[in-house]
Amino acid sequence: MDSKYTIQDIADMAKVSKSTVSRYLNQGYISQEKMDKIKQVIKETGFQSNFFAKRLKMKQSKLIGIILPRMDSVTVGKLLEGVNRILEPEGYQGLILVSDLKKQKEICNISNLQQQGVDGIIIDSLGITRGHLQLLKSFDIPVVFTGQQHTAVHYVKIDDEGAGRIMGAYVRQKGHHHVVFAGVTNMDRAVGIERKQGFIDAFMENHPKAKVDFVKTGFSFESAYASGSEILAFKPTAVVCATDNIGLGVLRYLHEQKIKVPQEISVAGFGGYAVGVVSYPALTTVAFDYELVGMKTAQGLLDLIAGKKMESQSNLPLSFIERESVCGRQRDGVDKDRI
Amino acid sequence: MDSKYTIQDIADMAKVSKSTVSRYLNQGYISQEKMDKIKQVIKETGFQSNFFAKRLKMKQSKLIGIILPRMDSVTVGKLLEGVNRILEPEGYQGLILVSDLKKQKEICNISNLQQQGVDGIIIDSLGITRGHLQLLKSFDIPVVFTGQQHTAVHYVKIDDEGAGRIMGAYVRQKGHHHVVFAGVTNMDRAVGIERKQGFIDAFMENHPKAKVDFVKTGFSFESAYASGSEILAFKPTAVVCATDNIGLGVLRYLHEQKIKVPQEISVAGFGGYAVGVVSYPALTTVAFDYELVGMKTAQGLLDLIAGKKMESQSNLPLSFIERESVCGRQRDGVDKDRI
DNA sequence: CTGTTAGCGCATTCAC
DNA sequence: GTGAATGCGCTAACAG
Numbered sequence: 075m076d077s078k079y080t081i082q083d084i085a086d087m088a089k090v091s092k093s094t095v096s097r098y099l100n101q102g103y104i105s106q107e108k109m110d111k112i113k114q115v116i117k118e119t120g121f122q123s124n125f126f127a128k129r130l131k132m133k134q135s136k137l138i139g140i141i142l143p144r145m146d147s148v149t150v151g152k153l154l155e156g157v158n159r160i161l162e163p164e165g166y167q168g169l170i171l172v173s174d175l176k177k178q179k180e181i182c183n184i185s186n187l188q189q190q191g192v193d194g195i196i197i198d199s200l201g202i203t204r205g206h207l208q209l210l211k212s213f214d215i216p217v218v219f220t221g222q223q224h225t226a227v228h229y230v231k232i233d234d235e236g237a238g239r240i241m242g243a244y245v246r247q248k249g250h251h252h253v254v255f256a257g258v259t260n261m262d263r264a265v266g267i268e269r270k271q272g273f274i275d276a277f278m279e280n281h282p283k284a285k286v287d288f289v290k291t292g293f294s295f296e297s298a299y300a301s302g303s304e305i306l307a308f309k310p311t312a313v314v315c316a317t318d319n320i321g322l323g324v325l326r327y328l329h330e331q332k333i334k335v336p337q338e339i340s341v342a343g344f345g346g347y348a349v350g351v352v353s354y355p356a357l358t359t360v361a362f363d364y365e366l367v368g369m370k371t372a373q374g375l376l377d378l379i380a381g382k383k384m385e386s387q388s389n390l391p392l393s394f395i396e397r398e399s400v401c402g403r404q405r406d407g408v409d410k411d412r413i
Numbered sequence: 414m415d416s417k418y419t420i421q422d423i424a425d426m427a428k429v430s431k432s433t434v435s436r437y438l439n440q441g442y443i444s445q446e447k448m449d450k451i452k453q454v455i456k457e458t459g460f461q462s463n464f465f466a467k468r469l470k471m472k473q474s475k476l477i478g479i480i481l482p483r484m485d486s487v488t489v490g491k492l493l494e495g496v497n498r499i500l501e502p503e504g505y506q507g508l509i510l511v512s513d514l515k516k517q518k519e520i521c522n523i524s525n526l527q528q529q530g531v532d533g534i535i536i537d538s539l540g541i542t543r544g545h546l547q548l549l550k551s552f553d554i555p556v557v558f559t560g561q562q563h564t565a566v567h568y569v570k571i572d573d574e575g576a577g578r579i580m581g582a583y584v585r586q587k588g589h590h591h592v593v594f595a596g597v598t599n600m601d602r603a604v605g606i607e608r609k610q611g612f613i614d615a616f617m618e619n620h621p622k623a624k625v626d627f628v629k630t631g632f633s634f635e636s637a638y639a640s641g642s643e644i645l646a647f648k649p650t651a652v653v654c655a656t657d658n659i660g661l662g663v664l665r666y667l668h669e670q671k672i673k674v675p676q677e678i679s680v681a682g683f684g685g686y687a688v689g690v691v692s693y694p695a696l697t698t699v700a701f702d703y704e705l706v707g708m709k710t711a712q713g714l715l716d717l718i719a720g721k722k723m724e725s726q727s728n729l730p731l732s733f734i735e736r737e738s739v740c741g742r743q744r745d746g747v748d749k750d751r752i
Numbered sequence: 753c754t755g756t757t758a759g760c761g762c763a764t765t766c767a768c
Numbered sequence: 769g770t771g772a773a774t775g776c777g778c779t780a781a782c783a784g
Contacts, residue, residue: 129762
């Protein structure tokens with residue numbers, strides 16, 4: 075295959091022993107004379123040491139396994155960008171595996187990566203199950219989760235509950251009493267439970283007339299769009315969506331129904347994707363910094379690999395972005411405002 | 414590190430030789446009796462063969478290097494999705510490196526991957542330079558480009574020129590005479606030259622009154638938005654944008670300027686991203702199937718690895734998506750329609 | 753069918 | 769400082 079030079083070849087050419095070449099490649103400890111000679115030969119031949127032979131000796135792969143639920147998502151892209159920013163300068167490379175939104179495959183991927191001899195694993199998880207914990211116990215390579223949390227593992231994630239609370243407080247303060255929360259399956263703890271509960275808690279607090287109806291939808295624009303009529307049936311004054319994607323789908327549905335946003339119904343989302351600003355109206359949202367999440371996650375893993383401790387955290391900074399899709403309601407003008 | 418069992422350990426435990434275990438792991442050719450014994454021991458120990466030792470022998474890494482201009486982009490996500498769909502069933506894994514939009518880094522990444530001993534490389538290139546070709550000549554591992562083309566390499570890409578032509582014909586047929594093409598640097602041959610030229614050629618054909626002004630902008634939503642006033646200064650009846658992202662930025666600018674699209678100005682893009690449908694109005698565009706590109710690219714590479722030939726192609730199917738952002742013009746109502 | 757032997761390319765003792 | 773020798777864990781002839 076790669077009909078390449080070996081360390082022996084260049085040793086011969088430089089008229090030294092291969093250990094000398096090896097030293098040149100690693101610590102040093104050789105005379106200037108041989109050093110120059112070797113350098114020259116290496117340059118001429120374009121020699122590069124065999125990755126696998128090296129790793130076999132070194133017991134270190136400099137490879138980090140990265141398990142992702144899917145590839146074609148904005149948040150995943152941002153996350154990777156952040157992870158890469160930390161890994162690359164340290165000489166690590168990411169080995170990416172995709173779970174296709176299946177928890178079972180996520181577990182397969184873990185064991186796969188472990189077998190490949192990666193130095194650590196980052197998992198943007200769909201949900202941490204007993205299966206995960208059991209598998210993780212069976213070997214001792216460092217693992218950091220993101221996206222989901224669990225007391226038994228290391229994790230770095232956004233504050234889903236806090237994000238929900240921010241939105242809940244905002245919508246309440248805007249004078250809304252009756253909202254539909256368009257959320258996802260509670261198989262996804264972070265988004266399906268924490269984020270939703272945060273919203274409900276803050277929205278309900280000291281808010282006697284408050285009412286929240288729940289409509290379950292998927293993560294995609296299309297499924298959100300398809301839930302439009304179900305949402306409308308509750309006649310809310312505002313729709314709070316578990317993700318910006320869902321918000322965009324709802325917005326589209328409303329637009330096609332000729333329902334004015336935010337005049338007739340307000341809409342809000344979570345995520346802060348750049349696309350939120352291209353919709354009409356631009357989507358009010360709680361923004362997450364996934365690139366930062368990626369950086370923190372990678373740094374945590376590197377710490378673990380170095381034998382240091384790492385602190386799990388689920389409190390990464392959030393920012394509220396008020397755009398155009400939510401408007402205020404008169405103190406008591408609820409429900410009657412709409413037919 | 415991974416204080417793991419070796420093939421020797423399990424050979425001892427099963428009271429056979431390690432070659433027998435190796436056979437068990439690979440082809441077969443052993444008695445049922447020993448087979449059962451080995452299977453049991455492996456199960457008990459959770460043994461897994463050492464990845465690096467195996468690769469060192471096999472001269473095959475089952476690793477495919479993938480070089481991307483950046484991570485956080487929708488097209489890249491789709492592409493990877495497609496690549497992965499082909500690679501995974503064949504037991505290959507992708508090793509992803511990011512070029513941060515720098516051609517020089519793209520070249521470094523190539524040589525990096527080659528050193529790692531990948532079996533092949535896929536490059537979503539920023540532009541194929543002499544540096545690329547020279548480096549590629551220095552080793553013989555299969556490489557397939559996408560995103561850009563060059564006669565001296567293998568490539569699979571969308572038909573940028575054809576896409577441009579489709580849009581050119583459409584806009585002309587809609588009765589527009591004066592358009593601004595909001596494009597990117599011609600350092601990017603595919604988008605900056607081929608796509609633009611295709612548009613201009615088709616638009617100009619048998620179209621005496623036609624006029625195309627060019628405004629150079631970046632790939633981002635923000636830079637497109639910032640180019641808004643420059644575009645408007647030409648007073649076109651339509652703006653054709655080199656990508657949907659640019660189109661979205663222009664749309665946003667126009668929206669904020671209270672200029673009605675498409676009544677006052679039409680806008681179109683290229684790409685067919687899902688987000689095009691959430692803008693207001695929804696963006697008319699030529700859609701590319703990047704997932705298909707990914708699949709074709711990966712398949713081509715696999716063919717090359719298998720010693721087969723592969724045909725480069727730049728004619729992957731396109732689809733025109735007519736949405737709301739372009740409208741017809743009266744035969745001579747040009748320019749005067751706008752102040 | 754099975755055990756023995758011999759490397760894959762490299763890092764790292766150990767004497768010199 | 770430097771070279772010779774050893775083995776990382778595995779696969780692939782080689783004889784039996």
